[in-house]
Amino acid sequence: xxIIPAIDIKNGRCVRLTQGKFDxxxxxxxxPVQVAKGFERDxxxxxxxxxxxxxxxxxxxNLYTIKNIIKSVSIPIQTGGGIRNLETVxxxxxxxxxRVILGTIALEDEKELIKILKNFAYQVAIALDTKNxxxxxxxxxxxxxxxxxxxxxxxxxxxxKRFIYTDxxxxxxxxxxxxxxxxxxxxxxxxxVIAGGGISSISNVKRLKSTGVEGVILGKALYEKKIxxxxxxxxxxx
Amino acid sequence: xxxxxxxxxGNLASIANALKNLEIPYEISSNVDxxxxxxxxxxxxxxxxxxxxxxxxxxxxxxxxxxQTKKGIPILGICLGMQLLLSSSExxxxxxxxxxxxxxxxxxxxxxxxxxxxxxxxYQNSNIKNQKYKPKIKKIFQNIPNNSxxxxxxxxxxxxxxxxxxxxxxxYGKKFCSILIKKNIIGVQFHPEKSRDVGLxxxxxxxxxxxxx
Numbered sequence: 001x002x003i004i005p006a007i008d009i010k011n012g013r014c015v016r017l018t019q020g021k022f023d024x025x026x027x028x029x030x031x032p033v034q035v036a037k038g039f040e041r042d043x044x045x046x047x048x049x050x051x052x053x054x055x056x057x058x059x060x061x062n063l064y065t066i067k068n069i070i071k072s073v074s075i076p077i078q079t080g081g082g083i084r085n086l087e088t089v090x091x092x093x094x095x096x097x098x099r100v101i102l103g104t105i106a107l108e109d110e111k112e113l114i115k116i117l118k119n120f121a122y123q124v125a126i127a128l129d130t131k132n133x134x135x136x137x138x139x140x141x142x143x144x145x146x147x148x149x150x151x152x153x154x155x156x157x158x159x160x161k162r163f164i165y166t167d168x169x170x171x172x173x174x175x176x177x178x179x180x181x182x183x184x185x186x187x188x189x190x191x192x193v194i195a196g197g198g199i200s201s202i203s204n205v206k207r208l209k210s211t212g213v214e215g216v217i218l219g220k221a222l223y224e225k226k227i228x229x230x231x232x233x234x235x236x237x238x
Numbered sequence: 239x240x241x242x243x244x245x246x247x248g249n250l251a252s253i254a255n256a257l258k259n260l261e262i263p264y265e266i267s268s269n270v271d272x273x274x275x276x277x278x279x280x281x282x283x284x285x286x287x288x289x290x291x292x293x294x295x296x297x298x299x300x301x302x303x304x305x306q307t308k309k310g311i312p313i314l315g316i317c318l319g320m321q322l323l324l325s326s327s328e329x330x331x332x333x334x335x336x337x338x339x340x341x342x343x344x345x346x347x348x349x350x351x352x353x354x355x356x357x358x359x360x361y362q363n364s365n366i367k368n369q370k371y372k373p374k375i376k377k378i379f380q381n382i383p384n385n386s387x388x389x390x391x392x393x394x395x396x397x398x399x400x401x402x403x404x405x406x407x408x409x410y411g412k413k414f415c416s417i418l419i420k421k422n423i424i425g426v427q428f429h430p431e432k433s434r435d436v437g438l439x440x441x442x443x444x445x446x447x448x449x450x451x
Contacts, residue, residue, distance in 0.1 A: 001434075002354075002355065045354065045391065046354055076351050076352060076354050096351060098351040098352065098354060099354075120411075121411070122353065122357075122409075122410050122411050123411075162355070162368045176256070192355060192387065193364075200304070214355055215354050215355070237252050237255065237432075
């Protein structure tokens, strides 16, 4: 199972929000590149980088920082936040990003999504960000009112190869993930699911592993030192 | 006993852990005398083919692998270990062990990065039926259904000249060889030791089939 550390970028800085609220923000570092290097040193196989400004505005805003991260580490990077069309997907993949994460576009522009999947199905993961079972979009500021499982199954039919699940209400709270919803999602789709949002302990991670997720995303738990990344990787190496 | 070849590259600990969990006896060695007497080999590998071949040659292990496989000793090549079995690799333009004729190629010269994560294997049934390898080797697929997910992390893939050696393919925009088998030589592009129950099953099946060689 992949243990994936997260770096959220706002104004070029490495931050964590609570429940996606832009006014509930903690800045952890002025230098996301150093944070990425640290994760690489700890043994990470993949880093999850989110452009928060991009997610809010609908256009990648921290591309410069993302490029620097890619230049500075040799492990794959997956990134999301404001990627809304095929052109932007191409730009990011050319930059050296391993996988792009699409959220809003899967809910608002199926035609564009299908175009993207036609060329890059294996380089795309769809973000399923939920609030009470309904999918959020546009930087988690708008509610699409769409049901997570129904939408996921539809997207799978379009050729989506991977999902990344986050419970918005749990994200950044250092409580625990939404196990019930994650279980339900994994049981009702056949492609890999990466899960995150609220993970605060090794036992949370253990439970997610038995659920059958492909990977887990760790955010605040790492920054607040509730989970030690290299220790965690050793435990779940198998 | 399975002998895991230590040539300085590869996640030996993960493989050892997997075998330990399966209660399969194993040893890890870089010693040519030990390798010469091994009954079953695993050639692991993570990293670049050029470094891999360099490491094998400086330790004299390349010759042993060729010698032993020609004798019929079963060998499982994992990830880079599978790629080193071929004639050559585009990664570093290097000559490899040459046990399987063919070249190791990059997925897509534009995309710089590896596939990472689970992907599915699809058995090439006509190849499996027509292969003249011993039925014992078919044990490797026991209880591993078609379309099973395995863990991959690779930018390169094997392109064997003899397509009938391709036992399973995987789709990553392009279909590539994820399992190849030539008599006692088995190559898997994925990491069975990191592929949960199906991966462990494959390792167990490999070990059990190797006992009857």
